[in-house]
Amino acid sequence: MTRLMLAELAKLLDLQSKDLILLEADVRLKATLDEKARLDTDLEAARREAQVAQNRLEDGVKKREDVEVKIDSYRTIQEKRRSRLEVARGAREAQAVMTEVDMARQVLAKEEGEWVKVSEAVHDLERGLKAAEDRAAALQESQTAERERIEAEQAAIETERQAAKATRDASATQIEKTLKARYDRLRSARSVAVVVSLRGDACGACFTAVPRNRRTQIRAGLVFDNCEACGVILYAEESLG
Ligand SMILES: [Zn+2]
Structure with a gap:
């Protein structure tokens, strides 16, 4: 994961824990x-x-x-x-x-x-x-x-x-503006966590399978991808190190 994205993810998770x-x-x-x-x-x-x-x-x-x-x-x-x-x-x-x-x-x-x-x-x-x-x-x-x-x-x-x-x-x-806007939009629709880690091959929130190529990208820390089913921002736990 790029250092910049890792930093953003850490900030996002920090914000999420405070929002909870x-x-x-x-x-x-x-x-x-x-x-x-x-x-x-x-x-x-x-x-x-x-x-x-x-x-x-x-x-x-x-x-x-x-x-x-x-x-x-x-x-x-x-x-x-x-x-x-x-x-x-x-x-x-x-x-x-x-x-x-x-x-x-x-x-x-x-x-x-x-x-x-x-x-x-x-x-x-x-x-x-x-x-x-x-x-x-x-x-x-x-x-x-x-x-x-x-x-x-x-x-x-x-x-x-x-x-x-x-x-x-x-x-x-x-938090970076567009990412924050995405986060806020999700938060207004959901009262639970909106930044969620992958659980195996699936979204950690709704457990819908995430296609392999997207999983790979998420694990590589190339994108902040959304779950196609429930919309949460997905990340890979292991990328936090
Ligand atoms: Zn989902």
Whole structure:
């Protein structure tokens, strides 16, 4: 292998190893973001449950108010009937009003029974809301330590990542322009190694056989050849010496 090509290959492999470190930092960073998202999802679910309980309670309270309004109006009407009873002329009219009063009393008793039922339901809903709010608060509390740990981890990885990026960028400037462009193009398409050694007669990445004449050229260090199948830049391990 020519000394110049050997030097370029060494720089390329150096850049690649630094890019893999950068990639590894990115993967870990993504994992912390996923972890955070999972905590957020859990907390949102708990808060949504509390919101649903809140809405149900409001519906219940509204229903109780409706029944109260109804009962009030029935009572008012009933008062008027009683007044009419007092001024009723004759037994027949008095009897008719009495019948009305009795019937209305039954209706009123039914509504009052309904009120008791609805009130009990409201109390249940209040307890349900309290429980849901307590659960959400407890979950938030239990997540605090985990969130702090994730934040710290994230900050550490960010720092690591910035250092890895600077190191990588410094190495990248050392590489010949067209070769670097080739490398970058491959890297943008693949997240794994893009400079790969021959494995026997085949590409070390996809294991597709590399034709003999090209293998010979690669081994001789005459060209930076690409694998015809997967496109990686091929080199021969033995040429590194
Ligand atoms: Zn290949």
